[in-house]
Amino acid sequence: MSEISSNQPLGTPTWIDLGVPDLDRAKAFYGALFGWEYEERSAETGPVTLCLLRGRRVAALRPVSAADVEGESWWQPYLATDDCDAAAKRIVECGGAVVVPPSERAGLARTAVVADPVGARFGLWQGRTLPGCELVNEPGALVRNDLASPEPGPARRFYATVFGFTLDGNDDLPDFDFTFLRRPDGHEVGGVFGDPAARASRWQTVFEVADTDELAARAVVAGGTAATPEDAPYGRMAALTDPFGTSFSVITRPPAD
CATH class of the missing domain: 3.10.180.10 (2,3-Dihydroxybiphenyl 1,2-Dioxygenase, domain 1)
Known part of the structure; x- marks a missing residue:
């Protein structure tokens, strides 16, 4: 929290x-x-x-x-x-x-x-x-934003120039074109994900939740849609849409050591 x-x-x-x-x-x-x-x-x-x-x-x-x-x-x-x-x-x-x-x-x-x-x-x-x-960083609140783009190179250069971000690779995701964005003080603020299949460049939002599977089921009952929850390197995630087709994700992260 x-x-x-x-x-x-x-x-x-x-x-x-x-x-x-x-x-x-x-x-x-x-x-x-x-x-x-x-x-x-x-x-x-x-x-x-x-x-x-x-x-x-x-x-x-x-x-x-x-x-x-x-x-x-x-x-x-x-x-x-x-x-x-x-x-x-x-x-x-x-x-x-x-x-x-x-x-x-x-x-x-x-x-x-x-x-x-x-x-x-x-x-x-x-x-x-x-x-x-x-x-932020608690169930029901924002936990992360990342940019997905079919053209990640110009995006990375832009954010580094405008905001002074450094660009670091991600050893946890060696099969993905993902770059961390970090402030000059070293704090990670997000990332840029190169996705050739993306139809457009979009910032994506992830919310923290207590139980991804339970919340995905609740989203469907409330009128949205939910993909099957999956385990990812940083927690259990699911992609959801609201009743208007808005895309976002939720994650249950493992307890901090």
């Missing part, structure tokens, strides 16, 4: 949100899955539903039109910055693009939505009154 009360260092995945065409159905699904409760907020970019775990904010849902979620849908991560406007400018200079310009979000943060040179979208989060997810 990790409680977060201050803004994270540059480039740290610090917040997640999801656009949904039916807010009530989304709240029911994720509430059944993770035990989330909800807090409604108004923002310049529209209403925001904050997702709460044990009273702490861990994610957000945004109402969008059905047309906006046609095709693949994914949770969107936000990377920390202490200057959203300057970070957005640097992203453009390094071959990325600004999708939604910087703006204030309900007094919580200054945010922007951007895209890297291979088309993967992510957000920038300059915390005001909310540093980002207030709980």
Whole structure:
């Protein structure tokens, strides 16, 4: 378990949100899955539903039109910055693009939505009154974000240049094209997975859960889908989709030594 009360260092995945065409159905699904409760907020970019775990904010849902979620849908991560406007400018200079310009979000943060040179979208989060997810690495909360791309090379160079990440191989996955992203202080923030079969470059979100098999069954009952859980080097995982086709994963990690 990790409680977060201050803004994270540059480039740290610090917040997640999801656009949904039916807010009530989304709240029911994720509430059944993770035990989330909800807090409604108004923002310049529209209403925001904050997702709460044990009273702490861990994610957000945004109402969008059905047309906006046609095709693949994914949770969107936000990377920390202490200057959203300057970070957005640097992203453009390094071959990325600004999708939604910087703006204030309900007094919580200054945010922007951007895209890297291979088309993967992510957000920038300059915390005001909310540093980002207030709980991580515990059941019902964010544990990891990784980028899957058919073009991993340009993506790796981009994130290393913009955020100062170092790029390290992964000896645990010798058969996969996977590179760790680490902050200058050595902290691992995620990774880039080269997947020639990927239809597009996407940031993928993984949630911690207490029992992967039980939660996968619960997701189906709640109106989603679940692949067969499998053991992976870092825990037991399953790929899920919500009732709108949004893809994400869950993991039960072994107890820490």
